[in-house]
Amino acid sequence: MSGATSPRARLVELLWQLKQNYDQAGGGTLRFIHFNTLLNDSEYRSEIIEQALASEHVHIRELGKQLKQVNQHGRLLHKSRDTGAADPARPTATPDTPASARRRWPWLLAAGLVVVAVIGVRFSAPLNGLLAGRQLVTGPLTGAHHWGADRTWVLDGIVYVQASGTLTIEPGTRIEGRPGSALVITRGARLHAAGTAQAPVVFTSAQPVGTRAAGDWGGLVLLGSAPVNVENAQIEGVADNDPNGAFGGNDANGSCGVLEYARIEFAGFEVYADNELNGLTLGACGSGTIVRHVQVHRSLDDGIELFGGSADLRNILISGAGDDSLDWDWGWRGRVQFLIAQQYADSGDNAFEADNNGDRHGAEPMSEPVMYNVTLVSPRSHARHHRAMTLREGTGGHFHNLLIQGFSGEAIDLRDRATVANLRNGRLTFQGLAINDIGARGVSYFEPEQGDADDDGGLDEALFFQTDAGARFGADPLFGGDITSQSTPDFAPGNRALFLKQDAVTPPQDEFWDEAALYLGAIRPGAAEDWSDGWTAFPLN
Numbered sequence: 001m002s003g004a005t006s007p008r009a010r011l012v013e014l015l016w017q018l019k020q021n022y023d024q025a026g027g028g029t030l031r032f033i034h035f036n037t038l039l040n041d042s043e044y045r046s047e048i049i050e051q052a053l054a055s056e057h058v059h060i061r062e063l064g065k066q067l068k069q070v071n072q073h074g075r076l077l078h079k080s081r082d083t084g085a086a087d088p089a090r091p092t093a094t095p096d097t098p099a100s101a102r103r104r105w106p107w108l109l110a111a112g113l114v115v116v117a118v119i120g121v122r123f124s125a126p127l128n129g130l131l132a133g134r135q136l137v138t139g140p141l142t143g144a145h146h147w148g149a150d151r152t153w154v155l156d157g158i159v160y161v162q163a164s165g166t167l168t169i170e171p172g173t174r175i176e177g178r179p180g181s182a183l184v185i186t187r188g189a190r191l192h193a194a195g196t197a198q199a200p201v202v203f204t205s206a207q208p209v210g211t212r213a214a215g216d217w218g219g220l221v222l223l224g225s226a227p228v229n230v231e232n233a234q235i236e237g238v239a240d241n242d243p244n245g246a247f248g249g250n251d252a253n254g255s256c257g258v259l260e261y262a263r264i265e266f267a268g269f270e271v272y273a274d275n276e277l278n279g280l281t282l283g284a285c286g287s288g289t290i291v292r293h294v295q296v297h298r299s300l301d302d303g304i305e306l307f308g309g310s311a312d313l314r315n316i317l318i319s320g321a322g323d324d325s326l327d328w329d330w331g332w333r334g335r336v337q338f339l340i341a342q343q344y345a346d347s348g349d350n351a352f353e354a355d356n357n358g359d360r361h362g363a364e365p366m367s368e369p370v371m372y373n374v375t376l377v378s379p380r381s382h383a384r385h386h387r388a389m390t391l392r393e394g395t396g397g398h399f400h401n402l403l404i405q406g407f408s409g410e411a412i413d414l415r416d417r418a419t420v421a422n423l424r425n426g427r428l429t430f431q432g433l434a435i436n437d438i439g440a441r442g443v444s445y446f447e448p449e450q451g452d453a454d455d456d457g458g459l460d461e462a463l464f465f466q467t468d469a470g471a472r473f474g475a476d477p478l479f480g481g482d483i484t485s486q487s488t489p490d491f492a493p494g495n496r497a498l499f500l501k502q503d504a505v506t507p508p509q510d511e512f513w514d515e516a517a518l519y520l521g522a523i524r525p526g527a528a529e530d531w532s533d534g535w536t537a538f539p540l541n
Contacts, residue, residue, distance in 0.1 A: 010070050011070050011071060014063055014066055014067050014070065015038050015045070015067070017063055018038075018048070018063045019038070021057065021059050021063060046071070052067065053065065053068065134151060135151050135153055136154050137154060137155055137156065138156050138159065139157065139158060139159035139160045140159070140161075140244075141160065141161045141165055141167065143166075144165070144166045145161070145165070145166065145167045147170065149171065149173045152175075153174070154176045154177075154206055155177045155183055155206075155217065157180060157181055158180075158184060159184065160184045160244045161183075161190075161191070162186055163188030164189065165186075166190045166192065167185065167190070167191050167192070167193075168192045168193075169191075169194075169195075170201075171198075171199035171200070172195065172200070172201070175201070175202065175203045176206035177206055177216065178217060179216060179217065180217070181206075181217045182219055182221060183219075184223070184235075184244060184245075186244050187223045187225055187247050187248075190255065190256065190257040191222060191257035191258065191259065193258060193259050194259075194260045194261065195260060195261035195535070196261050197293070197534045197535045199261075200261045200262055200263055200293075201261065201262040201263070202262070202263045202265070203219075203262065204263070204264075205265065205266040205267075209539070209541070210541055212265070213266060214267075214268060214298045214299060215266070215269045215299075216267070217266065217267055217269070218237060218267060218277040219277045219278055219281065220259075220264055220280050221235060221237070221238075221277065222256035222282050222283070222285050223283045223285070224256040224282075224286055224309060224311075225248065225250070225284060226248070226284045226285060226309035227249070227252055227308060227309070227365050228247070228330045229331035229356070229366070230330050230357065233246065233247050233283065233284065233330065235281060236281070236305075237277035247284040248308060252309075253288055254285075254288055254289075255286055255290075256282065256286070256311070257289065257290075259290065259292075260290060260291075260292045260293055261292075261535050262293070263297060264280055264294070264295070264297070265537075266298050267280075267299050267300070268299040268300035268302070269301075276300070276301040276302075278296075278301045278303065278304065278305045279297075279301075279302070279304060280304045281304075281305050281306075282304070282305070282309060282311050283306075283307040283308065283309065284308045285306075285309045285310075286309060286310055286311065287311065287312060289309075289311040289312070291312065291313050291314070292313075292315050294313075294316055295317040295532075295535075295536045295537075296318045296319070296321070297319045298319070298321075298322075299321050300322040301322055301323045302321055302323050302326070302327040302353075303318035303326060303341070304316070304325070305329070306326075306328045306329070306332040307328075307329050308331040309332060309333075310333045311332075311334045312335040313334060313335075314338055315337075315532075316340070317342070318341045319340075319344075320343075320344040320538075321341075321347070323348065323353075324349050324350045324351070325341035325343065325348070326341055326351065327350075327352075327353045327354070327355075328354050328367055329355045329358075330367070331356065331357070331365040331366060332368075333365055333367070333368050333369060335513075336369060336370070336374070337514060337517070338373050338514075339373070339375070339522055340374075340375045340377070340532070342377050342378075342489060343377070343386050343407075344379070344381075344486060345378075345381040345382075346381070346384065348378075348386060349385075349386065349387070350387045350388070350389065351377075351386070351387070351388050352389040352390065352391070354367060354389070354390065354391045354392065354395040354397060355392055355393035355394075356394035356395045356396070357394065360394075361418035363394070366394065366395070366396050366427065367394075367396060367397070368397055368398070369397050370400075371399050371400065372400045372401050372505070372513065372517065373401045373519070373520075373521060373522050374403070374521070374522055375491055375522040375523065376402070376405070376407075377405045377483050377484065378407040378484075379406055380407065380437060381408045384408060385408055386407045386409050387409045387411070387413055388404045388410075388412060389404075390413045390415065391413070391415065392413075392414075392415035393416060394418035394422070395422070396428045397429075398429045399429070399430050400432050400505040401431075401432040401519065402433045402434070402520065402521070403433075403434050403493065403520045403521030404434070404435045404438070405477060405483065406436070406437045406438070406442075406484065409447065410444075410445060410446050410447045411465075412465065413447070414459060416456065416457075417456070419456070423459075423464070430471070431470070431505045432470075433465070433469060433471035433472065433520070434498055434503070434521075436473070436474055436475055443474070445473055446461045446462045446465075472503070475495070475497070477493035477494070477495050478494035478495040479491075479494060480494045485538075486538060487538050488538070491521075491522065491523045492527045492528075492530060493525040495525060496525045496526055498519055499518065499524070499525050504519050506518060
């Protein structure tokens with residue numbers, strides 16, 4: 001065998017050098033290179049190479065020229081996307097089986113040795129992990145754990161991070177869930193998953209792209225010690241006798257950790273009847289929990305469900321939930337600003353489904369979130385009966401600067417006397433609402449509730465929202481794009497009249513709130529760019 005470097009090893013070497021140069025120089029407008037994706041995705045690799053060729057940095061341009069010459073085999077580690085034939089640059093076996101490991105080790109070892117020789121021994125350990133590609137994770141996890149973007153982390157079964165444990169997830173890391181799996185951060189444990197707009201953390205299905213579907217895996221669960229209004233609270237989706245599912249306590253200011261710039265896709269499954277995991281479940285997480293810039297996409301059950309606690313949500317997008325987009329129970333008292341719930345025509349129920357306590361409607365602490373700048377949208381489906389908001393079982397809440405568009409059923413349904421009583425005692429309020437295109441013909445905003453259908457003690461919802469709440473009906477937001485698109489939705493209204501100060505309510509003066517958001521809905525009217533750009537995605541499967 002000659003001493004010449006193989007084309008594969010040379011390609012891996014150059015790709016690693018390119019990543020290192022970008023990390024040091026920023027690479028112009030590109031701030032992060034996901035090395036595992038460079039190895040796995042030929043389209044991503046080609047895009048990065050083309051950007052390198054146009055870089056302002058001489059070293060990066062030179063690496064781009066060299067990569068252009070050696071990047072001849074398309075996919076480095078996967079089968080051809082177009083033909084299904086094996087890529088000549090890799091063995092044919094799957095990367096996480098013992099047999100495939102035996103088949104691929106010679107060229108991986110050669111590539112690793114070349115890279116180590118070029119960039120130094122100090123990179124050998126992380127690079128071995130990078131080239132391995134995937135790491136299986138089973139629980140329980142104790143102590144401190146760190147998941148890097150150098151590989152894909154594959155959940156097998158329900159993985160519990162035990163009390164006093166911590167899990168840190170780097171920006172750009174991909175976590176895949178096998179059927180029946182979930183990630184549960186138990187009470188007393190902490191999650192720190194802080195992605196960036198350029199490199200979000202992605203929790204998704206382990207099924208091949210093109211075959212993924214809602215319910216492929218269980219989702220993400222965070223449990224804490226903040227107050228709830230039930231005794232011995234146990235999270236749905238975990239067996240009643242399993243202490244890993246327990247949550248609740250007296251620490252309203254506690255923290256379950258950080259979840260920021262993250263996507264959760266194709267999650268949620270029914271463990272047994274009426275007991276499901278959602279895309280993201282928060283049980284008794286306190287106000288110290290940070291949940292910002294999070295998308296939950298195509299969950300089989302609810303997008304996000306909160307059981308008690310006081311966790312805040314900001315810059316949240318829930319798309320294509322199989323049941324409710326946002327669901328809360330058992331005394332949730334958090335704050336929300338900038339939330340979009342997009343229901344799909346062929347799935348889902350309510351954008352919001354809100355409860356206090358099904359057995360004791362007046363239980364304390366009462367569910368009473370405070371929200372500003374919310375967009376709830378549905379395509380006015382002919383196949384599903386969608387509501388924007390169903391408020392029941394004694395929930396309270398304070399809703400400001402809401403834009404509701406296109407639901408096939410009705411806009412807001414208030415149920416049971418305890419919920420209606422909260423309208424009178426000030427624990428359920430509405431200010432700054434625009435409601436448009438509701439019902440079968442787009443002009444029937446509330447459904448009649450006489451006789452046996454009366455579930456709110458005779459409340460005239462249409463009269464209440466028109467007079468007491470001052471809602472505007474039939475005001476077209478004039479969206480510039482298709483707000484109902486399942487692939488490229490545009491949530492920015494074009495109707496700048498919705499920006500008028502007399503229609504919008506000024507958010508409170510507090511570091512959590514953006515006081516400049518004097519408009520209805522989650523996106524500033526007329527905005528060419530907004531907070532959802534760049535890190536969100538809408539894969540079909």
